[in-house]
Amino acid sequence: MSGIRKQKMIETRNGNTLPAKGKAPKTGNDSAINLVCFSTRLKALYSNWQDLKAEFWGSSDVLVVATPPSSDDLRYLKSSALNVWLLGYEFPETIMIFMNKQIHFLCNQNKASLLEAVRGSAMEAVGVEVVLHVKARFDDGTAQMDALLRAICAQSKSNPIVGYIAREASEGILLEAWAEKLKNSNLQLADITSGFSDLFAVKDHEEVTNVKKAAFLAATVMKNFVVHRLEKVIDEEEKVAHSVLANDTKKAILGLTKLKKGNIDICYPPIFQSGGNFDLWPSASSDDEFLYYKSASAIICAIGCRYNSYCSNVARTFLIDFTPTQGKAYEVLLRAHEAVISALNPGNKVSAAYQAALSVVERDAPELVPNLTKSAGTGIGLEFCESGSSLNAKNDRVLKPGMVFNVTLGFQNLEAQTNNPKSHNFSLLLADIVIVTEKGPDVATALSSKSVKDVAYSLIEVEEEEEEEPPKAKSESNGTENLYSKATLRSDNHVILKEELRRQQLQTLRRNVLARESGKAERAALVSEEKLVIGGNKFKPIKLIDLWIMPTFGGCERKLSGILEAHSNGFLYSTSRPGECVVIMYGNIKHAFFQAAEKEMIAVVHFHLHNHIMVGTKKTKDVQFYAEVTEVVQTLWDGKGEIVEEQWERDRRNKINLDFQNFVNRMNDLWGQTQFKGLNLEFDQPLMELGFCGVPYQTSAFIVPTSSCLVELIKNPCLVVILSEIEIVNLERVGLGQAQANFDMAIMFKDKRNVLRIGSIPSTSLDGIKEWLDTIDIKYYESAAPR
Template sequence: MSDVSINAENFCKRLKIFFEDWQNNEKKNVWGETDTVVIFTGSSSTTIRYMKSISLQLWLFGYELPDTIMIFHKDSRELRVLGSATKANLLAPLTEPAAKEANIKLLIERMAKGDEGISQVRQFISSHVPSSSSGVASLPNEKHEGRTAAAASAAVSSSSSAPIIDASPAIAHLLAVKDAQELLNVKKAAMLASKVVKDWLVPLLEEGKRLRHSRLSDMAEGIITEPSRIHVKLRPENCEIAYQPIFQSGGNFDLRFAAVSDDQALASEGVVIVALGARYSNYCSNISRSFFVNATKRQESQYRALLAAQEAAIKALKVGAPLTDPMDAAIEALKQAGEPDLVSHLGKNVGHGIGLELRESAWQLKSSSSSSSNNNNSSNNNNNNNSNGPVFKAGMVFNVCVGLTGLEEPEASDPKAKKYSLQIADTVIVAPDAAKPAEVATNFMNKGWSDVNFEEEKDEDEDDEDDGDRTRG
């Protein structure tokens, strides 16, 4: 970490926002009656993972700090940090600006190595988490690896007689609205993801290449992490996948982010679904498109209805409107498109918040009926709710994803094409006022019928990886 530094201006601004959000009496429904917050991380990992503790570190510092403990004190406006000597040196230049710009005392302790360091973790928490605290907020449901995290978890549980309150809803609320720099990172990630589909995948589909789904996934990852291959001018060191790219066709469809691209070749008929997400400077984007090869009229009608539903959902992202509006609008759009039977094939929501985490689950776009039931059974709702629940705010970002599962086309000539799903997803930014439309950050890849439909005449001499050329329309 000797070659990196933390943006002091961003750190001070966001640390100040943290304390203001916490100290605002109107927001006790997310922070509860807490005066101490303890956040810790465990060992580093090469796998993709999304955790509130890591997201908070990225938001404050711009970097993940493994094996680090942070203790926030509301009344004294202090942030105490225990970490390795390297991390302490990285944070040291922030102490003076934190005091001057945010009126917050930043206190840093260096953690010793080995068993001495583990003992120091216990002592650090027991010394700075008051036994008489009115409430301690932490992240008890997170599962970290390593001795530091294990020691911290045990120490938090035993240090105070006050109840441990889950800080997840409060951190989700804190990170929901993105500032200008965050939105720029989201837009860069979204541009990259949509250009991968437009400039790499679409030409491949036009050529009729029948590559394996798993190979396509690996190829897409390589392009996201090396964007110059599609002439996108972004710093490659800031470009990552948000999840393993997903390619599906031939009757086997799973619309979850956890879906795995199998070793089957792209189907020569029916539906092809691609879903991929890019990260830029830790901020996520997502795009999904459904493509068709020799589609039937029935499939065209279903797709047009799905597109109308997704566009209606996007239009419903307006400042001050309830988060239930997009799904209600999508359902109504399916009915207006003459496809009311498709409503039963919709998922449980039409998207969710996105940012430092791929899925900000506190901000799901559910229907008004399901949200009303959930709100009646919950005493810890998000702040700034109206009677219908949480509302949209300027600068929020959403993955607006409308999917249909369990569809069938008996007229398909290929048996594998008879069962299919459909999905359209875009990364969308809520505009500053309700009179302006939401910004679709992934709009580099169009989604009209002529953009996703391919007509192909089978070549009698086709091989496994190459069909005849296709035309879109």
């Protein structure tokens, strides 16, 4: 939910939101007011009031704060925020009056008993006396109100200015009676809403910690619940209403209370929107329409969590097979959103943040300027929307460390090039929690990714008449929609048994029997004369980051990760260390492989080359780039409120596989273009169900066929056997009736120069290997074990 939307809600509901931490607790040691915090914040209140009296506090001599009764409605009140900020609890049906020498409270006996503890702290902190006016249970409080008015007149100058929160309507018998008395008192009244906005704008360490925890909770729910739920709905083609998804998400948030004994709540009902109907205003709600996730659709999700009454917010837009218009709009929005965040540095004016977003849109897509939201968010804390801290073009307040913003930016009412009304109209929305620090902006919701590759999906259409064909990602030749897709969804939902998968993989091999190498050798001979062209013809590099290389560059220092970039005629791999780079020309690639992190703990792209290249001081024809599935932690809450760590290996594995798959898909699309046809390049993938164990060198390895090779890509040295170069295979030491025996595979090549022997293959793999050799039409013989 955006700040601009929440701001309007406050205006239409007189500033109402969720009740803060709850009613004032019963007296007792477990519910005592934190006196150190009370003293510090009381000093801050009086200091701000005295220093900025004319600027923000309406020149008020007295501050009056009246908190209404508790309510189940979604509402935020500055009076309730002051209760929680100063005292640690909400004190409903309570009147507080701050004066130069006294603080008066009008409340019931239970609250008065709790407030007794602050007497000494108030005197020590700012030299004021605490006076308690106790109202009996069935008393209307009239007598106590008269005493309050007399105290105001007695301690202040003649005709004092009384500040109050003008935007909060009086609710309940007590506050209505007080409002009437104040109105008839002939005292001069002034609105002090801006004063409290300025007071709450800069958070102390404890407040920032609460915001960070709330933000982490929101980002965790978005990443680990919402995204997975949406993927399951789309993949299984479920019909689920927006309202159902919202309710499920709310349950997921409230379920976090099991992880931490404390105050966890929602900031607003979760919002899910799709199907052409989008509302970026505060009245937005999750309707009962089904989630729409066909091609060219957009889905907006927004959730907010509260921790110890402090708010957070995160919003993401997910795109399904997006059109060029949608893709461009999202990329512009993403850059504009990042520009807002980058501008949130101490000393800058608040208006500079929105201007940064506007400048990006004016530069990259001026036609979208009318559709840009008029605000880039607002301050956030105890209130979901802190008035006075809106990130708009007119706010000239100066940013300070400790300020926290709900950075929310969107495009409204855009149109895509489709005839379907459910995808023709679309909107985009992004929101993150950002904390202003001395070192720069800190994104507290960074756990939830908003990059294109993590929010864009490509659907797979499964054709019933081609059941043999393994699912492939849909590729469109006239756009860039799927170049950045996060995942391919809607795979065949039927469970494929191991034997059925093996049968399908053998059928795949039959359709790709021995792709010959015609023309490749001649092309490779010219590669040595080529130079890598970087940025040629305005080519935008395709990247894969955080990779290691094998073989290594050498040296005793710890290896560095690097970036693999695909340019117009070759790859460039480099690390941050000078001189550590490798160039691989496309024309020098004989075979390219991609193996996902499934049976192994790494994902690999491997290139088997025509001609040797140098990697550091090593001469090689095999180069691979890989990422390891390392331990990743997700922060949860323990019973003491501390942060603990729990491993989330599956998330890391999925992310690596998706990143690699997206890279491979984009490269296959690139190599499919006319200028690369002669190279006959495409990433080949090992058919794991056809694999077998054996010893090709000195240690056991899992050896796997592909459509054109027999490979082992994990252990060093790797194994790449090109099937078209095999003359004959001899299966040696095959022992009849010996179930536990092993056998060897001797591979003889057409060049008659070498024989490769793979030893110690379990006899249980014999039938599978013979079936595979039959499928690819390679002759083989069997030699019985010697007696």
